[in-house]
Structures are given as structure tokens and as C-alpha cells.
Amino acid sequence: MPSWQNFQPFIVTGLALGGVYALSGVGLVVLYQATGVVYLALGAVGAMGALITYSLISGGMAHWLAWLVCLAFSGAVTLAYGMIFGPLLAKRDPLVKATATLGLLLVLFGAMDLLWTTSGGAVRSLTFPTDGHGFSLGHVTINWTQVIGLGVGVAITAGTAAFLRFTKLGTAMRALANDREITATLGVPVRRVEAAAWLGCGILAGIAGLLLADMVALDATTLTFLVISSLAAALIARLRSVTLTFGAALLVGLVQNMLVPIPALTSYSNMAPFVLAAVALLLLSRRRVIGLSREEA
Amino acid sequence: MYGRGAHARPFVALIAAVGIATLVGCGSSGKPASTSSGGTGGNGAVKTSDCGTKPGVKATGTPIALGTIVTNQPGVNFTDIPYMAQAYFNCVNDNGGINGHPIKYTILTEQTNPAQIAADAQQLVQTDQVLGIVGNTSIIECSVDSSYWQQHGYYIIDSGIAPECYSTSNSAAVNMGPRYSSDGAVQYALSQGVSKIVFDQANVPGTDHIAAGPAALAGNKNVPIVQLTENVPVTSADSVAIKEVNDAGPNGAVILNFTPPDALVILKAAQSLGLADKVKLWGCSTPCNTDFLAAGLGAQWNSKLFVNAELTPPDTTNSPTMKLYQDILTQYGSSGPNKVSGGVGSFSQMGFTEAEIAVHALESIKGAYTVASVNAAFKGVTNFDTGMLCQKWSYGGYSSHLPNNVDYTVTPNNGKMAVAQGCTQVSSVDPDIAAYRQQAGVAPLDPTANG
Numbered sequence: 001m002p003s004w005q006n007f008q009p010f011i012v013t014g015l016a017l018g019g020v021y022a023l024s025g026v027g028l029v030v031l032y033q034a035t036g037v038v039y040l041a042l043g044a045v046g047a048m049g050a051l052i053t054y055s056l057i058s059g060g061m062a063h064w065l066a067w068l069v070c071l072a073f074s075g076a077v078t079l080a081y082g083m084i085f086g087p088l089l090a091k092r093d094p095l096v097k098a099t100a101t102l103g104l105l106l107v108l109f110g111a112m113d114l115l116w117t118t119s120g121g122a123v124r125s126l127t128f129p130t131d132g133h134g135f136s137l138g139h140v141t142i143n144w145t146q147v148i149g150l151g152v153g154v155a156i157t158a159g160t161a162a163f164l165r166f167t168k169l170g171t172a173m174r175a176l177a178n179d180r181e182i183t184a185t186l187g188v189p190v191r192r193v194e195a196a197a198w199l200g201c202g203i204l205a206g207i208a209g210l211l212l213a214d215m216v217a218l219d220a221t222t223l224t225f226l227v228i229s230s231l232a233a234a235l236i237a238r239l240r241s242v243t244l245t246f247g248a249a250l251l252v253g254l255v256q257n258m259l260v261p262i263p264a265l266t267s268y269s270n271m272a273p274f275v276l277a278a279v280a281l282l283l284l285s286r287r288r289v290i291g292l293s294r295e296e297a
Numbered sequence: 298m299y300g301r302g303a304h305a306r307p308f309v310a311l312i313a314a315v316g317i318a319t320l321v322g323c324g325s326s327g328k329p330a331s332t333s334s335g336g337t338g339g340n341g342a343v344k345t346s347d348c349g350t351k352p353g354v355k356a357t358g359t360p361i362a363l364g365t366i367v368t369n370q371p372g373v374n375f376t377d378i379p380y381m382a383q384a385y386f387n388c389v390n391d392n393g394g395i396n397g398h399p400i401k402y403t404i405l406t407e408q409t410n411p412a413q414i415a416a417d418a419q420q421l422v423q424t425d426q427v428l429g430i431v432g433n434t435s436i437i438e439c440s441v442d443s444s445y446w447q448q449h450g451y452y453i454i455d456s457g458i459a460p461e462c463y464s465t466s467n468s469a470a471v472n473m474g475p476r477y478s479s480d481g482a483v484q485y486a487l488s489q490g491v492s493k494i495v496f497d498q499a500n501v502p503g504t505d506h507i508a509a510g511p512a513a514l515a516g517n518k519n520v521p522i523v524q525l526t527e528n529v530p531v532t533s534a535d536s537v538a539i540k541e542v543n544d545a546g547p548n549g550a551v552i553l554n555f556t557p558p559d560a561l562v563i564l565k566a567a568q569s570l571g572l573a574d575k576v577k578l579w580g581c582s583t584p585c586n587t588d589f590l591a592a593g594l595g596a597q598w599n600s601k602l603f604v605n606a607e608l609t610p611p612d613t614t615n616s617p618t619m620k621l622y623q624d625i626l627t628q629y630g631s632s633g634p635n636k637v638s639g640g641v642g643s644f645s646q647m648g649f650t651e652a653e654i655a656v657h658a659l660e661s662i663k664g665a666y667t668v669a670s671v672n673a674a675f676k677g678v679t680n681f682d683t684g685m686l687c688q689k690w691s692y693g694g695y696s697s698h699l700p701n702n703v704d705y706t707v708t709p710n711n712g713k714m715a716v717a718q719g720c721t722q723v724s725s726v727d728p729d730i731a732a733y734r735q736q737a738g739v740a741p742l743d744p745t746a747n748g
Binding site for chain 2: 009017216221269
């Protein structure tokens, strides 16, 4: 077993990744609350946005402008999907809604494979100016991109929580989550509220795509399926609380990275999100069963 | 290549690079000294018409059917290799063909599905009735079809990935594959006096086979070696880099055997965390030998990262063969449905080499073109100057084939890969290499190689 000192750098990397997982996780939760859709294409949307950014930067576009294009693309694609398919699927089972987003995932994934081919040994990377700068904390070197990853996660979570609690639109989203029909009869513009949720989720997908492209890899497959870690965090929070999602995302990132230096467990680090989600869901459902039994008694 | 296991990518890398051949000037082919036209070897004299025996005359005879099976799936796309071979064959067909016969080349793609791969082999043999197999590059094709080729008398010229591409009698690759390329990378690190080796590779089927080579080399020098594997795609590159550096120590070396994308994320993570200089050197098997990676890393890795390279570097080699390769790529491989999308690089060099060897062999046939005569010609290729490899290339009737076992080492140099060490024999301490050399000996160096 490595010493505590050896674990310290892995805590930093885990927190940074966890912060970015939280971004996506918060997007998933907000969208689910407003529309009832588990948006499985979130990773693919962010991946394609990041690849577009890479191509634009390679073509000479200013970095900040290319980043904005990524957010615009991710927001627009997600909004378009939501506006076209959202109403058509509104009354369908949640499983059908989630599965439908897999269609978008596959379309985007195929497009990325065609447009950004991996033949000929091609590799791509997206870097931020903050990558090469940082500071030391004890024996650990921390770069500013890692700080940004965690910081953006905190900021988005806090901002989203405040938005849901203190704004009219946020209140409408929470109302939709409670009862869509009653909310509609009360005069809440359901389509507009849903559109805002789709757009916000898409923009978060774009931000997460950019950060993960730098921190993990600019690779369609990797980024597309990193949504699993965020989904695990959202599931641990039962797709209800953005604050819990943030905490769960940090936990996922920490556990996943802190398993790496343990030789016997390093090969299983990728399982961490699934295991944590499964354990959390089992425990939560057990508590619910016990609670119901007590009520009946 | 080295790759990404069940998920595919892993192997993309296997690219273990390759070498290729030059027709030119190599005596026994019967073809005019195409790459030596001009007499002095100056590259300006080479024309694509030099690829055939009758410049400007289209071949109109009965086609000679050749075929190939190549992996093409999301994340793993080796099609540049047969596409470049196709470009070469098209050039030959436009310039006289093989004694007037054009080459008809059938390319089948597969998605790492054994049943599909087995069916592809049957289709090529039974339906398309190909006379030879040239350019196979697949994650598992050698494992699946090896016995089928043996039963039907086919001697494959390929780019190897799976162990069977090297360990069987009916497959000869132009590249070294992951194990022997990793040997080369570890050998270079040991030559620089490192005190410890950390060898990290993708967690895919065959890791034990690959790891045995570096372990033998390090053991022979009494240098401790730590063997690691990572699930791919790598999603915690920062943590992987930290682990590697911690294990290697300041006088150690970290040697990677990954596809270019995974190697890049690990190296980039090391760079952004300030870990690049925490070890004596970093090494990599052939997949890292790409300018994409050199450009993605930046100058900090100049003379810090050393990559085993199985093919003669195209950027710094001014030989007639290299000129012919680039001209064919431009004229025949830069457009159309079979465009060589990666351009100049290991993949297209491999395709060029395989096609060149095949054409050289076909031109030696005196009678009818049949499965027997074509494959006898392939098997009979001996000491052929490819112009793309360190040493001359032979097939031969051996139980295993490792005809490319002398390699370069390259290092990033401001966005390009530059030669750090010329042609060097990979050590026979690896028992597989020793066994091959016991049968085949050590081929002479290619005259155009950078020794």
C-alpha cells in the first residue's frame, strides 16, 4: 500500500476530474428535472464541440473564439434535439426518452469518426494556456487547469443551485419536476422552460468537453463515454440534487484516481463509477423499503 | 499494433512500423532500376512512371487478383495501409503492369469480429479467387486466419499486430509489431545507463507476450523492471503519469507501449504536471513515431522522449525510393474513395513497402500466375532492398518470421521526429528474436538506410 504522501498527487487529480464530472452531472440532473430525459448524448456533444474547437484553432482562429464556438455548438445541438424530439417523446416512458438520446449519440459518434479520422497515426490534443503553470503544495505539483476544473465545478454547482432556488425560471423547472401537468395548467410556459434546460445542459456539455479534452484526451470515444462517470454521480444523487451530484462526482473522481497507485486495484479503477453508483442505489433503495415497511407497520 | 483491446483502439497503434522496399536498383526484380533513375540517386529524377516496366503503357492483360483484410472500425482504422498499396498497384497498372497484367486488388474491412474475419478470408479465396494476400493489417486477423492460409497455401505479406503474424510459417510482416518494437525502446533506454525501467502498456490481450521481451532485455542487464498495464482508453492520464514517474525514480526510464492517442495523453499529463524531467528518459514503441505526436508535445520533449522507429524516417531521407513513395502518394493516393488520409507516415510507408515487395515477387514469375506460383514467389523473396527499412527484407521458409529486426530510434525535434540513433540490431536476448536469427541469420543492411 502506498504511503499517504504517495496518495497526495492522486487526490489532486481526482478532485480536478471530479469537478469536471460534476459539471456534466449537474447538467444531467437539471435536464432530468425539467424534462424527464436522461441525456446520454451529453458526452458525445461535448466531444464534437471540442473537436470542432481543435480544428478551428488549428486553422488559426483565436482560442477564446474557438471555445465560444464549442459552447454555441453544444448548446445549439442539444437545444435542437430537445425542441424537435422533446415534445414527441414527452409522454413516453423515461427509459424510451433516455434510449432516444442514444440515437443522437450514435449519429454524432459516427460523424466524428468520419470527420476526424484516426487513420495514419493521427493524434490530436487541446491545450489551455494554464496547463504549463501552477504551484506546489507540499510534495504535490498542481497546475492551474486542475484548479479551474474543480473551481468551475464548484461555481456551476453553486450557481445552478441558486438559480433553481431563487429565480422564476428555476422555480418553474422544479415545478415541472414535481408535476408537469399541474405546472402547465398554472400557466408556466413549459416549452420555454424545457428549452432553457436543454440549452443550459448543452452549454455545460460544451464546457465539460473542453476541460476533459485537455485533462483527459481529445478523443471521440473517450469523451463520449466519460459521461458514464457523470451519470454515476447523478444516479448517486438520484437525479434530484445538484449539491449531492457535486459531492458524488468528487467522490467518483477521488476513488477512481486513488485506486491507481494501489497495484492490486489499479486495473479496476475504471469500475469505480459503476461500483459507487450500484452501492449507492442499493443502499438508498434498502432505506426506502425499510421506511415504507415502518410506515405500514 | 498495440492497442486498445476490446475497445478497439488499442491496437491502432500497432503500427509498429515498417519498412519498405525500393524496386529500384535491386537487381533481381527484373524491373528497371526505377528509383535509381538519374544515375546519381538524386531524388529529383524519380517519376511515378518508374514504378512499372513500361512507362505510360496501361496494362490490359488478364488481371492478377490480390486481396487484403484490414480493420476499420470507430477508433481503429488501418485502411491507409491497403489504400497506399492500392495506389502503388494503380501506378504499376498505368505503367505496364506485371508483364502486361494489371493487378486487381480487393480490400475487405472488418470490425474485430472473428466470424467476419474468417468469412472475409473465404470470400477472398473462394469468391474473389485472389492469388495472393498483401497488406493485411488487423487486430486479430493473424490469430483467426493463420491456419486457413496455411491450409490453402497462401504466404501473407502484412503489417503485424497479433503474435501469430510473427510466430507462424505463413505470415511475414514488414513491421516489428508491439513486442519487438518495445524491445527496441527498452534497449535504447538501457544503453543510456538507466537504473530502472518502468514498462507500461495497454491492458489488452497479449500483454504477457509483449512484456516478456522487455523483461528479458532488462534482466540481462540486471536492471529492475516494473511491468504495468492500463485500461484503455486512458481516462486518468495524470494519475498514470504520476504512478510511472514514482515507480521509475530520477535515474529510471518510463517506456510506453500504447496507441498514439493514449501515449500522447500520458506524456501531456506528465508535461503539465512537471514530471517530464523527473526521470532520466521516456521511451515509446513505434506507434509514437508520428509527427502528430511530436507536434502535440512541443520542444520540451526534444531529446527527452526516444521512440523506436521501424521505418526509415521520410522527412529526413532523400533517397529515390522515398521520392517515389511520396510521388505515388501524391498522384495516386491523395484523392478518391481510397484516399490515403494520413498522408506521409508509417501507415502509408507500410502499404508502399508491402506492395513493392509483392510487385518485386510477381515480376520474378516466369510462367502462369497461379496461387502456387504467386505464393512461391512471395515466399522466395530474399534480401530485397526496400529502401524503407534498415535491413534487406526476406520471407523464407521459416517457422517464424521477423524480417524487420534492425531499427532506428527517433526523438521529437521541434514538431518533427528526427533520428537519434541510426540502424541498430534489436537484441537477441529476446528469445523470439534469437530463434528467428538462428533460422534466418541477420540480413544485410539496406544500402539506403541510415546506419
